[in-house]
Amino acid sequence: MAALWKTCQQCLRYGFSNVSIYTSITAVNVISKRNFKAHWVAPTLRELKRRKVIEDDRNGGPKIFHRSTFLEWNYDAEIFAFSNRLGEKFNDLSLRAALTHKSYIERETARLSDIGVESNLQFQDNEALSQKGGELLSKFINGYLRAVFTQVPEELIRAMHDFLTSNPTLETVARHIGLGDLMLCADFPCKTETYVKSFKAIVAALAESSGEERARIFVQDLVVTQLYGQDVNELWNPVDPVGNLTAILKREGKAEPEFRLIRQAGSNSILGVYYVGLYSDKNFISEGAGESLEVAKEMAAREALKKFFRTEDSMRALPFGRQLKNIQSKIAQLENQPNIPLSEWISEKVMSAVH
Structure with missing residues (x-):
C-alpha cells in the first residue's frame, strides 16, 4: 500500500508523462495462414479406401506384387x-x-x-x-x-x-x-x-x-x-507299444513286462489319474500315467521304448555345425546302411552295430 501511495503522489506531482505503468512489448510480424484442401479431397479418399477394402475382400487379402514388378529390380x-x-x-x-x-x-x-x-x-x-x-x-x-x-x-x-x-x-x-x-x-x-x-x-x-x-x-x-x-517320439506312433516291448524283452531273454499300480487319484471322478510302474525280472524299467489303467500301461510301455532307443525327453541336443566335423565321413557311410528294424531290435545287436 505504501508503494502504491508513493506512486500516486508522484503522478499528481509530476504528471503521468514521466511515469510508465505499462510493460514494453517487442512487436513481432505475424502472418496468419490457413491450410486449405478442396472439398472433394476427403470424400475421394474415403471412396478409394472403400473400394480397396472391397477388392481385398474379393481377393482374400491385399494383392501381392512380385518383386520383379518394381523399378529397381535386377x-x-x-x-x-x-x-x-x-x-x-x-x-x-x-x-x-x-x-x-x-x-x-x-x-x-x-x-x-x-x-x-x-x-x-x-x-x-x-x-x-x-x-x-x-x-x-x-x-x-x-x-x-x-x-x-x-x-x-x-x-x-x-x-x-x-x-x-x-x-x-x-x-x-x-x-x-x-x-x-x-x-x-x-x-x-x-x-x-x-x-x-x-x-x-x-x-x-x-x-x-x-x-x-x-x-x-x-x-x-x-x-x-x-x-x-x-x-x-511323436513323429512315430507304433501300433502296439506293449506288444513291441514284450517282443524286445523276449528276444533279450528277459521276463515279460509286469505292470503294477503305483498310485491313483480321483478314481471316482471324471478327472481320475492312474500311475502304473513297469517291471521285468523284478527290475523297475519305467512308469506311465493316464486317465485309465489301459492308457497308463500304454504310456509306461512307450516310456520304456524311449529308454531303449535313447530318445527320452532329457536326451542331448542334436549336433550341428562344428560338432559334426569329425563324423561327416561316418554320415556318408551310413547314407545307404539302414538301422536295425523294430522286428529284429535287441540291445546287443544295436551296440555291436554302433561299435
Whole structure:
C-alpha cells in the first residue's frame, strides 16, 4: 500500500508523462495462414479406401506384387546376392536352371507366339535337377539321422525322414532363404509344389557346383535343423507299444513286462489319474500315467521304448555345425546302411552295430 501511495503522489506531482505503468512489448510480424484442401479431397479418399477394402475382400487379402514388378529390380544382382547370402558357390547356369520352372518357359513361348515372334528361348527348366536333388536330399538326411540316432529302429528313422522331406517343411525352408522372389514360374503367389521343386533343384545345383560335401552340410544346416522343437517320439506312433516291448524283452531273454499300480487319484471322478510302474525280472524299467489303467500301461510301455532307443525327453541336443566335423565321413557311410528294424531290435545287436 505504501508503494502504491508513493506512486500516486508522484503522478499528481509530476504528471503521468514521466511515469510508465505499462510493460514494453517487442512487436513481432505475424502472418496468419490457413491450410486449405478442396472439398472433394476427403470424400475421394474415403471412396478409394472403400473400394480397396472391397477388392481385398474379393481377393482374400491385399494383392501381392512380385518383386520383379518394381523399378529397381535386377535379376542378375539378385542371383549374385542370393549365392553370397547363403555363403555357397554356385555355377551361374546351374543356379539359373534350378530357379526356372517348365511353366515359365511354356508361358513365355505362348506369349511370344501370340504376338507373332519366333520363340527361341535359351532356358533350361529344373525338372532333372529337382529329381536329382530329391534323391540327394533323402540320402543326406538318412545319413545324418542314422549317425546321430544310433539306437533307434529304422521305422523311427523313416518317420523323421518323412517329416523333414514333407512339402510343408521344405516350403518353410525355401521361403526363409528367399526363393519366392527368384523363382521363374507361371503361378504367383507360388504354390507349395513350386517351392519344393525349386529347393530340391538348389540342392542338386550346389552338389554339381561345389561337391556333395558342401551340399550335405547345406542340407544339415537348413533342413535337418527343422527337428529342433520337435518331439521325435511323436513323429512315430507304433501300433502296439506293449506288444513291441514284450517282443524286445523276449528276444533279450528277459521276463515279460509286469505292470503294477503305483498310485491313483480321483478314481471316482471324471478327472481320475492312474500311475502304473513297469517291471521285468523284478527290475523297475519305467512308469506311465493316464486317465485309465489301459492308457497308463500304454504310456509306461512307450516310456520304456524311449529308454531303449535313447530318445527320452532329457536326451542331448542334436549336433550341428562344428560338432559334426569329425563324423561327416561316418554320415556318408551310413547314407545307404539302414538301422536295425523294430522286428529284429535287441540291445546287443544295436551296440555291436554302433561299435
